Amino acid sequence: MKKWSIRIIGTIAALLALLVFAFMIWAQFDYDASPQAISYVETATPREVTFGKKTSDVGFIFYQGAKVDAAAYSYYGKQLAKDGHFVVIPKLPFRIALLDSSEGLDIIEDYPQVKKWYLIGHSLGGSAASTIVEQHPKIKGIVFLASYPIDSIDVPSLTIYGGRDGVLPVADIEKSKQDVRKDAVFHEIKQGNHANFGMYGRQKGDNSSPLTPKEQQDESLDEIKRFIDTP
Numbered sequence: 001m002k003k004w005s006i007r008i009i010g011t012i013a014a015l016l017a018l019l020v021f022a023f024m025i026w027a028q029f030d031y032d033a034s035p036q037a038i039s040y041v042e043t044a045t046p047r048e049v050t051f052g053k054k055t056s057d058v059g060f061i062f063y064q065g066a067k068v069d070a071a072a073y074s075y076y077g078k079q080l081a082k083d084g085h086f087v088v089i090p091k092l093p094f095r096i097a098l099l100d101s102s103e104g105l106d107i108i109e110d111y112p113q114v115k116k117w118y119l120i121g122h123s124l125g126g127s128a129a130s131t132i133v134e135q136h137p138k139i140k141g142i143v144f145l146a147s148y149p150i151d152s153i154d155v156p157s158l159t160i161y162g163g164r165d166g167v168l169p170v171a172d173i174e175k176s177k178q179d180v181r182k183d184a185v186f187h188e189i190k191q192g193n194h195a196n197f198g199m200y201g202r203q204k205g206d207n208s209s210p211l212t213p214k215e216q217q218d219e220s221l222d223e224i225k226r227f228i229d230t231p
Contacts, residue, residue, distance in 0.1 A: 029204060030095070033071035036214075037199035040074035042081070048107070049074060049089040052081030058228065059086040059114035061104045063097040063125030065198060070095075072198040073122065075214065079221050086114055097121065097128035104132050108139070116140045118228060122197045123147050123168065143224055145197040148176030158185045158227040160220050162192025166207035187223045192216045 042051045049070050060080055064070050070089040077087035088107050093099040108117055119142040121129035126147025133142045133155050141156035142149075146168045148159065157180045161173045170188075177184070189211070195203035196216035209216070 029067060031065075031068045031072065031198075031200040031203065033069040033074070034199045034201060034213075037069075037072045037074050040078040041071050042074075042078065044071065046091070048091055049077065051077035051087040052085055054086050054111045055113045056084055056086035057115045058084075059088065059108075059111060059117045061107050061117060061119050061129070062087065062089040063101075063104070063119065063121035063129040064089065064092060064095060065123035065125050066097070067095045068122070068198055068200050072200040075199060075217050076120070076221065076224075079217075080224075083225065086111065092128075097125040101128040101131045104129065104139075105136055108136055114138070118143060120145065120224070121147055123194065141227070143227065144176075145220065146194050148173060149179050152179045154181060156183070156227075156230075157181065158187070158223060160187045160189065160197075160223055162194060162196065162209065162216070163188050163190040164192060164207040164209050165194045167194040167203060167205050185223075185227060189216055189219050192219075 041049055043049070062073050062076060064073060070091045073089055077089060080087050090103045090107060092103060104119060117138050118140060119129040119133055121127065122145040126144040127150050129142060130149035130153055133139055133153055144157065144159040146161050146165055159173060161170065163170065191209055191211050193209040194206045195201065196209055196211055196213045197220065199213045
């Protein structure tokens, strides 16, 4: 069997496995944005939450984690908008990004004045975002928060993960290094966990962390800013 056939079959199998996992999550629980997260919301519509000016040079599209309210990631949007960037957090079907991973491509067309885009995804959201990262020339890179690509990607990438993550083992992050470029950046937040990448409370199966969500996200934002400023 040719290598490309094996790769296609492997990708399909990985997608199916992730969809099954996503359905299991969907059937069990929902995670709503905390009052603190909601306080950071700028503009919300039935389709998305946005921050900053749509005429900005740089835009970010943020894919939510499975079953997590899009507004739970508003702190990132608020802070990135302060730096002059435009941020869109789409409200994806049933809060499962894999059910409409191509939404990011529609967003790029909806805001044509933005010159370049970066994708950010938390958990399964990052895996979903990885499926479109090479499908538009305006997409210049991707940030994985406690996440990894479904298949090999050939774009600049940053992976941020928590050393106390009880949902996504650090060993899985290590394995994912074979699916990104050699110049990919990895950053461990030693006391970070899985849920602190958003603001939605405790997550089933996760470990506790001495950090607050804001503290973990501030460190993540420092890495994201450094990543996009790298030539």
